[in-house]
Amino acid sequence: MTAFSEYTAYTEGDPIADAKAPSGAVQERWDTRRFEAKLVNPANRRRRKVIVVGTGLAGASAGATLAEAGYHVVQFCFQDSPRRAHSIAAQGGINAAKNYRNDGDSVHRLFYDTVKGGDFRSRESNVHRLAQISVEIIDQCVAQGVPFAREYGGLLDTRSFGGVQVSRTFYARGQTGQQLLLGAYQAMMRQVAAGGIELHPRTEMLDLIVVDGQARGIVARDLLTGAIDTHFADAVVLASGGYGNVYYLSTNAMNSNATAIWRAHRKGAYFGNPCYTQIHPTCIPRTGDHQSKLTLMSESLRNDGRIWVPKAKGDSRSPEAIPEDERDYYLERQYPSFGNLVPRDIASRAAKNVCDEGRGVGPGGQGVYLDFGDAIKRLGRKAVEEKYGNLFEMYERITDEDPYRVPMRIYPAVHYTMGGLWVDYDLQTTIPGLFAVGEANFSDHGANRLGASALMQGLADGYFVLPATISDYLARTAGAEPVTAEHPAAVEAVRQTEERLAAILAVDGDRTPDSFHREIGELMWELCGMARDESGLRKALARIPEIREEFWARIKVPGTGEEFNQSLEKANRLVDYFELAELMCLDALHRTESCGGHFRVESQTPDGEAARKDEEFSYVAAWEYTGLGEPPVLHKEQLDFEYVHPAQRSYT
Amino acid sequence: MKLTLRIWRQENASQPGRMQPYEVDGISRDMSFLEMLDVLNEQLILAGQDPVAFDHDCREGICGACSLMIDGQAHGPQKKTTTCQLHMRSFRDGATIDVEPWRAAAFPVVKDLVVDRSAMDRVIQAGGYITAPTGAAPEAHAAPIPKPAADLAFENAECIGCGACVAACPNGSASLFTAAKVNHLNTLPQGAPERETRVIGMLAQMDAEGFGGCTLTGECATACPKGIPLASIATMNKEWLRAQRKATR
Ligand SMILES: Cc1cc2nc3c(=O)[nH]c(=O)nc-3n(C[C@H](O)[C@H](O)[C@H](O)COP(=O)(O)OP(=O)(O)OC[C@H]3O[C@@H](n4cnc5c(N)ncnc54)[C@H](O)[C@@H]3O)c2cc1C
Numbered sequence: 001m002t003a004f005s006e007y008t009a010y011t012e013g014d015p016i017a018d019a020k021a022p023s024g025a026v027q028e029r030w031d032t033r034r035f036e037a038k039l040v041n042p043a044n045r046r047r048r049k050v051i052v053v054g055t056g057l058a059g060a061s062a063g064a065t066l067a068e069a070g071y072h073v074v075q076f077c078f079q080d081s082p083r084r085a086h087s088i089a090a091q092g093g094i095n096a097a098k099n100y101r102n103d104g105d106s107v108h109r110l111f112y113d114t115v116k117g118g119d120f121r122s123r124e125s126n127v128h129r130l131a132q133i134s135v136e137i138i139d140q141c142v143a144q145g146v147p148f149a150r151e152y153g154g155l156l157d158t159r160s161f162g163g164v165q166v167s168r169t170f171y172a173r174g175q176t177g178q179q180l181l182l183g184a185y186q187a188m189m190r191q192v193a194a195g196g197i198e199l200h201p202r203t204e205m206l207d208l209i210v211v212d213g214q215a216r217g218i219v220a221r222d223l224l225t226g227a228i229d230t231h232f233a234d235a236v237v238l239a240s241g242g243y244g245n246v247y248y249l250s251t252n253a254m255n256s257n258a259t260a261i262w263r264a265h266r267k268g269a270y271f272g273n274p275c276y277t278q279i280h281p282t283c284i285p286r287t288g289d290h291q292s293k294l295t296l297m298s299e300s301l302r303n304d305g306r307i308w309v310p311k312a313k314g315d316s317r318s319p320e321a322i323p324e325d326e327r328d329y330y331l332e333r334q335y336p337s338f339g340n341l342v343p344r345d346i347a348s349r350a351a352k353n354v355c356d357e358g359r360g361v362g363p364g365g366q367g368v369y370l371d372f373g374d375a376i377k378r379l380g381r382k383a384v385e386e387k388y389g390n391l392f393e394m395y396e397r398i399t400d401e402d403p404y405r406v407p408m409r410i411y412p413a414v415h416y417t418m419g420g421l422w423v424d425y426d427l428q429t430t431i432p433g434l435f436a437v438g439e440a441n442f443s444d445h446g447a448n449r450l451g452a453s454a455l456m457q458g459l460a461d462g463y464f465v466l467p468a469t470i471s472d473y474l475a476r477t478a479g480a481e482p483v484t485a486e487h488p489a490a491v492e493a494v495r496q497t498e499e500r501l502a503a504i505l506a507v508d509g510d511r512t513p514d515s516f517h518r519e520i521g522e523l524m525w526e527l528c529g530m531a532r533d534e535s536g537l538r539k540a541l542a543r544i545p546e547i548r549e550e551f552w553a554r555i556k557v558p559g560t561g562e563e564f565n566q567s568l569e570k571a572n573r574l575v576d577y578f579e580l581a582e583l584m585c586l587d588a589l590h591r592t593e594s595c596g597g598h599f600r601v602e603s604q605t606p607d608g609e610a611a612r613k614d615e616e617f618s619y620v621a622a623w624e625y626t627g628l629g630e631p632p633v634l635h636k637e638q639l640d641f642e643y644v645h646p647a648q649r650s651y652t
Numbered sequence: 653m654k655l656t657l658r659i660w661r662q663e664n665a666s667q668p669g670r671m672q673p674y675e676v677d678g679i680s681r682d683m684s685f686l687e688m689l690d691v692l693n694e695q696l697i698l699a700g701q702d703p704v705a706f707d708h709d710c711r712e713g714i715c716g717a718c719s720l721m722i723d724g725q726a727h728g729p730q731k732k733t734t735t736c737q738l739h740m741r742s743f744r745d746g747a748t749i750d751v752e753p754w755r756a757a758a759f760p761v762v763k764d765l766v767v768d769r770s771a772m773d774r775v776i777q778a779g780g781y782i783t784a785p786t787g788a789a790p791e792a793h794a795a796p797i798p799k800p801a802a803d804l805a806f807e808n809a810e811c812i813g814c815g816a817c818v819a820a821c822p823n824g825s826a827s828l829f830t831a832a833k834v835n836h837l838n839t840l841p842q843g844a845p846e847r848e849t850r851v852i853g854m855l856a857q858m859d860a861e862g863f864g865g866c867t868l869t870g871e872c873a874t875a876c877p878k879g880i881p882l883a884s885i886a887t888m889n890k891e892w893l894r895a896q897r898k899a900t901r
């Protein structure tokens with residue numbers, strides 16, 4: 001038998017019976033949980049240590065809040081400063097059910113939109129809590145001095161995002177992530193100065209230390225010196241972001257990676273819905289093989305920009321030479337009530353379809369127009385500049401084209417991963433004491449995330465949910481024995497890490513880390529990207545072990561492990577990508593329905609929309625690791641809908 | 653395009669560095685400057701040589717990680733553009749390009765083009781925040797903020813903490829960076845209660861870190877990729893004087 005057929009022969013384990021959400025009316029569950037949570041006496045908190053890996057929105061907000069509460073926080077990031085975490089790049093905005101517009105918004109509507117937008121593959125309890133907390137997040141950020149956009153009367157401005165018909169997205173021009181992160185970072189810095197947070201920048205977690213079944217520490221490498229060290233605590237929080245960079249080209253920052261969550265998975269944390277990835281419809285198309293990353297053009301542009309392609313195939317005229325009646329505004333045509341503001345998965349697939357028909361524009365026909373001509377006529381250039389100025393500048397810098405005069409060209413790109421470590425209602429993984437927040441967990445977005453909801457979730461997790469639930473865990477584990485570097489579990493984790501790095505360095509082959517990253521990325525984009533089918537996924541599953549083998553025969557990393565070595569960092573992350581890619585393909589193969597961002601070619605409605613199979617697949621797929629290349633075990637968490645009744649999503 | 657690069661190579665903080673020439677060929681005009689360096693590094697790795705270390709992450713001009721002196725200019729020749737957003741179309745075919753790290757007393761070199769900018773984090777720790785512990789916030793609309801004040805705060809809040817202002821300044825001053833944060837927070841009503849302690853604390857930390865004094869040469873604002881205005885420094889100085897007066901009263 002080949003390695004691949006073994007791997008696909010996964011078995012089904014016990015279902016996950018209880019995700020630990022309290023019972024009762026959905027709007028009361030979070031209050032119930034908070035009331036039931038045990039508390040740690042303020043005088044004892046200094047002695048309780050929490051490791052937080054990551055300083056993005058989720059990690060920074062969690063670290064600052066836990067330190068404010070009096071816990072001893074030890075926090076890590078691989079960048080030189082916590083302020084540079086990938087969250088800084090989020091552009092468009094953050095949702096909140098404030099209903100400042102009086103346009104019919106409410107907590108219930110945000111809850112409803114998010115469950116529906118996620119194509120009925122998320123938990124009602126979690127999503128409702130998220131919608132409730134959204135309101136407090138805006139208050140918190142304003143108090144920190146986050147300069148949200150305001151109207152002339154001095155009140156906060158909002159705009160619309162895809163998949164909804166109310167205006168509930170708060171924003172700070174095209175730099176919302178930056179401003180929110182700086183708010184959380186500054187709160188963190190205050191705690192660093194006050195001694196509440198011990199900060200380790202340029203330090204990368206390479207393994208998790210589990211003692212007696214509980215997460216008690218991490219193995220981390222000081223990226224400047226290469227020194228491998230252990231750090232111990234009473235609980236560990238992973239806020240390490242998403243894994244979109246498996247695809248090599250994505251909108252994620254270059255160094256975003258999956259190592260923290262993958263290592264935790266190998267140590268026993270289940271991985272939830274790995275195949276749910278989000279392909280964002282509006283990114284700048286690639287220009288050549290040198291391309292190192294793709295740049296997002298915020299979804300907010302779809303508020304005023306109109307998407308179109310020529311009606312005729314292979315029409316190579318310049319856009320201004322194509323008369324109005326020869327343009328196909330295909331989203332407005334197919335989805336008249338949502339028009340250009342359909343959810344991301346739908347907009348991306350529609351773009352792919354018109355390009356596949358040969359109606360794409362720009363080099364290679366891999367692009368569609370996003371046209372601001374009408375908006376400039378209607379609102380004036382100044383108003384458009386006010387709203388989108390920095391995005392237009394960025395577009396021009398990259399493409400050398402002026403979007404005030406020529407329509408932008410856009411194409412879908414990998415952007416976000418809805419999958420991640422499986423967590424219960426408390427955001428705790430299947431390893432007691434290991435929590436996951438932000439994009440690193442699988443929690444709230446089901447099979448498709450709505451725009452401006454990741455920032456909301458990251459901050460809800462970090463500011464409000466985790467601090468309440470982790471203290472319950474800490475209260476229940478009071479008196480746990482301290483762990484030291486001499487503990488066999490720690491010694492073993494360090495040994496394995498050192499061996500892995502030494503093995504990479506020892507190959508001394510003839511291929512660079514980037515060449516392998518490109519290869520696995522292209523394979524995933526082609527076979528486990530916007531559209532997936534059985535034969536393609538099987539092909540990928542056959543190919544991945546071969547690439548992995550080739551890696552161990554041909555990788556070349558110059559230098560040593562005892563110094564600043566960026567090639568070694570990259571190569572080590574690849575080792576985890578290969579395994580994760582395999583699990584993503586297996587998950588995609590097993591889920592023979594289409595839902596949200598997961599589009600199985602075999603399962604579509606007559607007009608080409610994703611066709612869910614609720615009787616068979618209304619569950620979270622939580623995968624248990626059993627060994628390298630070994631078939632994993634699938635645990636199903638059944639999803640029940642009491643409040644939002646699953647229906648074929650309709651945006652027409 | 654074919655280019656000659658002269659790049660600063662330095663093994664670590666304790667070794668001396670030197671400029672080292674390299675040739676790269678087949679560079680496309682559509683590549684970013686960092687993608688051009690990627691091409692060089694692929695060549696170096698395959699030749700068994702140590703690739704050039706440089707900081708970068710978002711490659712979208714927002715994280716502030718990238719930090720190169722290109723032909724003596726912080727972030728290179730294009731105005732209001734970070735190194736990662738600079739494209740090769742800004743250079744001539746056949747050009748010789750000098751690439752160096754940020755140079756400033758407060759930014760020791762880590763390796764090649766990578767420097768240690770943690771001093772900037774410590775300046776923020778010294779007061780670059782508003783004390784608003786989680787959960788204590790009033791309703792967001794409780795205090796409307798006039799749009800001009802909100803816009804001014806935003807303009808200053810755009811700083812990405814890259815350190816180009818420090819690298820461009822003949823004195824190695826971090827005044828523009830510090831002023832951006834002081835202006836952001838002191839302009840807002842939420843920032844008012846800590847208005848004096850903020851400016852005094854941050855400026856004292858700036859001095860303690862070994863950043864030089866400001867002589868208003870304006871090089872910082874010219875180099876700044878986010879267009880933080882030079883006027884912010886004047887406002888910060890006024891805030892500082894005001895705070896001093898208040899403290900001695
Ligand atoms: C270009 C772009 C635009 C976006 N725009 C929006 C938007 O407008 N609205 C919205 O809601 N969402 C948006 N998103 C999504 C959103 O930005 C992210 O989902 C979110 O910021 C993730 O935050 P996080 O805190 O979970 O992780 P990140 O911000 O990715 O932070 C991860 C942190 O973990 C650290 N880390 C990771 N691994 C390790 C390790 N092994 N050891 C040590 N440290 C580690 C990193 O250093 C970093 O500090 C956008 C995403 C992109 C790519």
Ligand code: SF4
Nearest residue numbers: 811812814815817876
């Ligand atoms: S003021 Fe400008 S140059 Fe200085 S750190 Fe901020 S963004 Fe960079």
Ligand code: FES
Nearest residue numbers: 709711716718736
């Ligand atoms: S790499 Fe982020 S600003 Fe240049």
